Amino acid sequence: MDKKKIYSKWFLVPSMTVFTVMFVIPLILSLFFSLTVWNFDGFTFCGIDNFIMFFEEQSLRIGIKNTLIYAVLTSGLKLIISFFIALFLTSNIRTKTLQRSIVFFPNLVSTVAVGVVFTALMHPSKGLINKGLEMIGIAGPDWLGNPDIALFSVIAVDVWKGLSIATVIFIAGFMSIDKTYYEAAMIDGANFWQKVRYVTVPLARSSMNSVIILSFIGGLRSFDLIWAMTGGGPGFATDVMASIVYKQYAAGYYGLSTAGNVIMFVLIAILAFPLQKWLLSKEVE
Amino acid sequence: MKKKVISLLLSLAMIGSLAGCSGGSEESASGDAASSDLPYAGEEISILWVSNSTMDGINALIDAAEAKLGLTVNLEQVPGGEDGDNVVKTRLASGDMADLLSYNCGALLSSLNPSEYFEDLTADYADKLDENFVNAASSDGVLYGIPATASQAGAVLYNVEMYEEYGLEVPKTWDEFLANCEVLKEAGETAVLGTDADSWTSQVTYLGDHYNVLAEDPTFAEEFEAGQAKYASTPAGLESFQKIADIVPYMNEDHMATTYDDGCDIMMEDGAAHWIILTSALSNIYELYGDEVNRLGCFGVPGDDAENAGLTVWEPNAIYMNKNTEKADAVKAFMDFYISTEGLDALAAAEPPCGPYCVKGYELPEDAYTAVKDMQTYFDAGLTNVALEFQTAVKGSNCASICQELASGQTTPEEAAAKYDEDCEKQAVQLGLDW
Numbered sequence: 001m002d003k004k005k006i007y008s009k010w011f012l013v014p015s016m017t018v019f020t021v022m023f024v025i026p027l028i029l030s031l032f033f034s035l036t037v038w039n040f041d042g043f044t045f046c047g048i049d050n051f052i053m054f055f056e057e058q059s060l061r062i063g064i065k066n067t068l069i070y071a072v073l074t075s076g077l078k079l080i081i082s083f084f085i086a087l088f089l090t091s092n093i094r095t096k097t098l099q100r101s102i103v104f105f106p107n108l109v110s111t112v113a114v115g116v117v118f119t120a121l122m123h124p125s126k127g128l129i130n131k132g133l134e135m136i137g138i139a140g141p142d143w144l145g146n147p148d149i150a151l152f153s154v155i156a157v158d159v160w161k162g163l164s165i166a167t168v169i170f171i172a173g174f175m176s177i178d179k180t181y182y183e184a185a186m187i188d189g190a191n192f193w194q195k196v197r198y199v200t201v202p203l204a205r206s207s208m209n210s211v212i213i214l215s216f217i218g219g220l221r222s223f224d225l226i227w228a229m230t231g232g233g234p235g236f237a238t239d240v241m242a243s244i245v246y247k248q249y250a251a252g253y254y255g256l257s258t259a260g261n262v263i264m265f266v267l268i269a270i271l272a273f274p275l276q277k278w279l280l281s282k283e284v285e
Numbered sequence: 286m287k288k289k290v291i292s293l294l295l296s297l298a299m300i301g302s303l304a305g306c307s308g309g310s311e312e313s314a315s316g317d318a319a320s321s322d323l324p325y326a327g328e329e330i331s332i333l334w335v336s337n338s339t340m341d342g343i344n345a346l347i348d349a350a351e352a353k354l355g356l357t358v359n360l361e362q363v364p365g366g367e368d369g370d371n372v373v374k375t376r377l378a379s380g381d382m383a384d385l386l387s388y389n390c391g392a393l394l395s396s397l398n399p400s401e402y403f404e405d406l407t408a409d410y411a412d413k414l415d416e417n418f419v420n421a422a423s424s425d426g427v428l429y430g431i432p433a434t435a436s437q438a439g440a441v442l443y444n445v446e447m448y449e450e451y452g453l454e455v456p457k458t459w460d461e462f463l464a465n466c467e468v469l470k471e472a473g474e475t476a477v478l479g480t481d482a483d484s485w486t487s488q489v490t491y492l493g494d495h496y497n498v499l500a501e502d503p504t505f506a507e508e509f510e511a512g513q514a515k516y517a518s519t520p521a522g523l524e525s526f527q528k529i530a531d532i533v534p535y536m537n538e539d540h541m542a543t544t545y546d547d548g549c550d551i552m553m554e555d556g557a558a559h560w561i562i563l564t565s566a567l568s569n570i571y572e573l574y575g576d577e578v579n580r581l582g583c584f585g586v587p588g589d590d591a592e593n594a595g596l597t598v599w600e601p602n603a604i605y606m607n608k609n610t611e612k613a614d615a616v617k618a619f620m621d622f623y624i625s626t627e628g629l630d631a632l633a634a635a636e637p638p639c640g641p642y643c644v645k646g647y648e649l650p651e652d653a654y655t656a657v658k659d660m661q662t663y664f665d666a667g668l669t670n671v672a673l674e675f676q677t678a679v680k681g682s683n684c685a686s687i688c689q690e691l692a693s694g695q696t697t698p699e700e701a702a703a704k705y706d707e708d709c710e711k712q713a714v715q716l717g718l719d720w
Contacts, residue, residue: 037714040378041398044717057707059683125539145482145541147695233484234541235690236683250367251682252374252396253715 034259039252050259059236060260063244066151067267070158070240071219077159078166078215079208085163086170087196100171107164115228118157119144144230147237154229154238158222166211173207174200209279216275220268241267323355328615331359331383333376335369336602338565339572342434342636343387349631350622356615365389366485377402384610385619387433390422390603391675394429395716403429404606409617413624418643421600421675430603431624435638437564437599438585438660439493439672445582445655447474447558455584457591459528466535469558477532478557479540480548484689490532490561490586491688494525496595496670497588506676512713512720516702526698526705528586529691532561541693553577561586563599564639567654571637583656585663595668596660600675601643678716681708 034050036043054060089100106114121128122143130140143153181199190198201208223242226232232239232247239247241264248257334343340362347358361383363369370393376382377397386403388394397403407428411419414432422430441462448455451472456462466476480486498505501521508514516522537543537557549566551557553574560566564583571578585596604623610616622628624644633642633650640660641649649661663669674680681687684705691701713720 037717039398039715040374041401046714049714053711059686059704059708122542123539124542127542142539142541145539145693147690147693231484233686233689234481234693235686235695237690237693237695247367247682250371251712252370253682253711255715256711 030258030261033255034262035255037255039254043255046255050256051263053256054259054263059239060244062236063239063241063260064263064267066238067220067222067240067242067264069151070155070222071216071271073152073155074158074162074219074222075212075215077155078162079211081159082163082166082170082211083208086167086174087200089167090171090174103167104164106161109161111161111224112228114157114161115225119229122153145234147234150230150234151238154226157229158219158225161225162215162218166215169207169211169214170204173204177203205283209276209283212279213272213276217268217272220271221264323353325615325618326355328356328612329359330356330385330610330612330615330619331361332385332387332604333373333383334360334362334387335365335373335389336362336387336433337365338434339568339636341572342632345635346623346628346632349628350619353627354615354618354622356619358619359383373397380609382607382609384607384612384616386605386607387602388605389674390418390430390600391672392678392680393674394422394603394605395424395678399424399429399605400427402605402608404608404610404613406430406606406620410620410624413645415643415645417598417671417675418600418603421671422603430605431620432600432643433602433604434632434636435642436601436640438583438596438640438663438669439489439495439563439599440561440583440585440596440660441493441587442552442560442562442564442566442581442583442656444552444555444558445580447555448582455582456587457594458589459531459587461591462587463531463535466532466559470535475537475551475557476535476559478543478548478551478560479533479536479692480543480545480560480562481541481689481692482543482547483545484685486545486548486562487529487688487692488685489563490529491525491684492672492674493561493586493597494528494588495673496585496597496668498522498525498673499670500588500590500593500595506673509673509709510677510679510718512718515706517699517706523698523702526688526691526702529688529701530698533692533694549573552581564656564660567639567656568636571654579655581654581656583659585668593668595670596663597672598640598669599672679709679712679718681705681712683708 033043035045035047037046037050038044085103089096089103093099122130124130124140124142124145127143129143133140141149144150177200181203182195185195185199221242222240223246226238226240226243227246230238232243241260245257245260245264248260334340340360343360347360350356351358363372373386373388374397382402388397405427407423410431411428414422414428418432418436419428422428422432443455447453447469451468453465453468454461456465469476498519498521502514502519505514505519505522514522516526533540537551543551545562545566546569548560548562549570550573552560552566553570567578567581570581585594587594604620606613606616606620626647629642629644629647632638637652637654638649638657639654640657641664649657653661687696687701687704687708690696690704691698696704710720
């Protein structure tokens, strides 16, 4: 008997049942219902009309663009900033534990609470940020009311909140680098930046990849912070795929919102899988 | 030591919970004794209340009903808007709806598929209620609801003292209105209050202008539903969007970050002269500032014809009866009480109305708000009409966002009107209309 087949395949049944009922069937159903106009009593088949509408109508299409901007910027900024924070927090400093806790604190607060607080801070005439800018003689913009910068204001808050997780991953990555590499580099006469460039970066590659993938996928499906801060507004300026799907569902356009979900699924799949593959191929060892 | 403290705390908690239990049972026992001669003693019914406005009125009415009928009413509130819509639709579909539902009438009612979920009330209530309301709370000629509150209007609330100070007259046309705004702006006042951080308030100017659209084009609503009339190509309809853009220069600088709640304060602090809003704001202001609310007057969104300056009226939310309720008798008795003079008096005493009630033969109390008395003159003169959402089921779901986008200067009125037409098409497709 083949040694690999010690266990009967029947052991797979419980988990496969759960997987089929909870994941496979809903996936197939949603693919089907995205091709229909449906409500809770029935449906009419309408082909790919829902998808056409999603790409044609400006208020729906803008979500795809905003989602990509949001995902790329949040993931990029988190990567760079948290890398340096982690570098600082693993260096030889006092009150290391305290500072690490402080960096982690934003993650302990609920996203909606963060959104509400920052909405107040970013108020153009009463908010703390603009009051502060006023004191040094700068007239601050309407952070969330100006359609040109509203998305970037939300991105900044998302980065602030998401830094902690990325930093923790980086710290773990840096700590696992063997000290002998640094010693060897030191003997070779490498300065600080050379050590970072030629020892830390390549050896922390796997944690860097985790940060990129996690924050990128997180950015693609982000919803809660945007909903709490702007509700997709002003107008549609900060609408992302998830908020549009939610709005279509709330309006009773179930077919259209299902189509939006399918688009979001495909978007995440075609971006995240190749990205992961590419990143893994760059890893050393 | 630690163990001792914990055991002490635990025993305290035990005693506390025991006391709580006995207190509870005593209360219910005395309740039973007192209510034994009441018709529905011990019955319990539930209401799901979808609304953002104050709850004083309904709470007072429930108290009165509980005292009179002996039943217990469990009130559960959900905020209105998209989140509320989601809750209602999900709970209806999952068979988890309360005995009574208070929710919008008009277009949103038909989106709930009422014949499947709600009891037919035509025989019981149709002849007791105002005709405009009956039309709005009906679907395919069947009445499903009774009015939950008083009616209201989408209109201009204005600061009466400021009008006197600058010697202004209530404008009869849009041009006069803008001229007034110009005077106020010159004087350094905020002429129009914008509360565009809450996108639903951005659309009130457009929605409240519907009287003027109908004045110019009486069949607009039917043609719109049939897909023949479009906002972008109907001059009177386009004008409604134009008005949103017209008032932006007169607004407070931070109008994109000002919320509805801020707006209530700003109007009372003399921070702005006009606010184009639903008159339900009067209740919110009354709750915060009491009788000072009488410093506000009201006029309809002005149109082009000074002779025909009217008011766009919103029918109130309706209360619908769950078809599958197991306590039909108690629920019906509660509804009867709701629209009785006794019930409405309780409602009006706790929460002065923002417009007339839709129950025939019931008159507004003497101490109604100044603004509501202003509204009454429109009703007396017959210069009222219902808002578009009570005439057609087609209401684009993105209306608020489109108007907010226009107010933020991202689009022109023409683009906004065209966008809204497109948005309505989605609703038409969902409703199975041939557009």
